[in-house]
Amino acid sequence: MEKAYAAALWHTVEKGTDPKEAVERLCTMLERRGHQALLAKIGRAFEALARQSARHTKVELVVARESDAQRMLDEAGKKIEEMGATKKDVVTRVDETLIGGWRLEGRGRLIDASYKNGLMALYERIIRT
């Protein structure tokens, strides 16, 4: 039940209703139906929906060094477009363990062009043979 309320609230806000007003309307409706006890659960379900949505829309570019960020963003440009995003949508993060290259994650896809990934693949190939 709480999931249905949370989804309805999400869609209402997405359609353009002011979030504060939407929550107030929801509270009134819950009171009328005698469902106030569900409010906390609805809050958690809404939070999960927000997290899920962020995962589906957010695109993150992970690079090994801060100074590499712009160059890697250009290098990954085509892949970003393939994901249906633009460079503006991309959030950059630094992870030194990548050694070099880049890793693009978001919208349900992971593209790994990092040196760490390449070296791991080479290592596995060598020990396998």
Next chain:
Amino acid sequence: MESAIVEKVIREIENYTIKTNSHEIGRVTAVGDGVVAIDGLSKAVMSEVILFEEGAGDSLADSMKDHSRLYGLILNLEEDGARATILGDSSRVCEGMTVRSTGKILSVPSGDELLGRVVNALGEPIDGRGAFVKTTMMPVEREAYGVMHRKSVTTPLATGIKAIDAMIPVGRGQRELIIGDRSTGKTTIAIDTIINQKHEPAEKRPICIYVAIGQKESKTARIVAQLKAENALDYTIIVDAPASAPAALQFLAPFAGVAIGEYFMDRGRDVLIVYDDLSKQAVAYRELSLLLRRPPGREAYPGDIFYLHSRLLERAARLSDAKGGGSITALPIIETQDGDVSAYIPTNVISITDGQIFLDASLFNKGVRPAIDVGISVSRVGSSAQTKAMKAVAGSLKLELAQFRELEAFMQFAQDLDKATADRIASGQRMVEVLKQKNGAPIPMEKQVAVLFAAGQKFFADVSVSQVTSVEARFAEFLDDGYEATLLEIKKTGVLSDDSKKALHKAMEEFRAGHGELFAST
């Protein structure tokens, strides 16, 4: 040696091209009891293997230190995600972890390298004898061969157990259920059958696969040692999903076993596969299904429990000549509770298989071993695979034993019985003794024929009941000295010719003359 390795590594590095990998990903939203809920993976398919991204944030050195990858298997596809089972240590998975789609259906390695090895349900070696080098990956889930690719079961698969080979014969490509209470000798029959295959010529010898599901590790270790001691491990593969393994691996083990077997069948080889036991697999599948929140049905088993066993056992087949003529013979084992064959899982598997060998606890406790209840044991297709020699000596055996069981109750009124009934009881008692057999001592077909022929000729009629087993064993040994040619002829032709009969009559007379003291019970 070292320079060769260095050269090899240099070659690998020189030829290596860095690839940009693109994968569909999802995120673990909940984890517990070996099952994960995943958000994302919208293009995942059923039974697809997924990879848990454990090394994110770890340095290259740390990632190389622990390079064993953790995989999962998609088992539920849902509106906004998927549910999967973890094929390994579930404590390595945490909420928020990235999960990567591999686009591959679960496969296990198969090939000649696996012979004599012990592998887990994922086909990974667990016997400490090193990794496999050259194997072929076989899909764990595969559609069984259709009717046009099959042919009828006509070649016998000798179990080496007199009672089975004579009355409930098994053919190559058949599915014969071994069913009975705990500790009634189910595994013994299966292992004896594997051991008996050493009597087959190497080119016709089936590859044997023993799948241990939910068994104690000590029991599996004992079986491996027994097979090794009997020189049967060289043509056997052990797939082990012990009681301590996650339910997912116990559920997958039989499918992994049959996938390994299909490699050999597709290459024209005969395969014998033992599933020990499917009751435990059903319990593991029930556990998994409940954790996956599938609706429970009868005895809390999921609705597709019949399909689980039918799709597994349908993969046992005898292929047509066009497909190479290979076969998979399945010996599934089911454990009953208090002899109840009408329970849910036993009835399911009875209806799927081509017959059953029922082991009776009361017979076992009376010392009748193997404790086969001939009355309700049946082989639906095996008789057409029986050799002519065996047919000739075992034709009326089942009827005779059934009649004996009917009359057995009157044994306590022995003094009041008419002569015909008393004779029939005496004959039945001796026949039961003849069919007794020690475990781990399968008997080749030709010797079985000789012994049963002798029993049919009332050879043991003058032997006291308690002596029959030892006289029978001594007679079998006696045949080895001087009658090898007769035994060889029966083995080669599969027929009990008039000459062979004459020779066996002569052997009986000679044995009787030489062991007069044993034939004085009357």
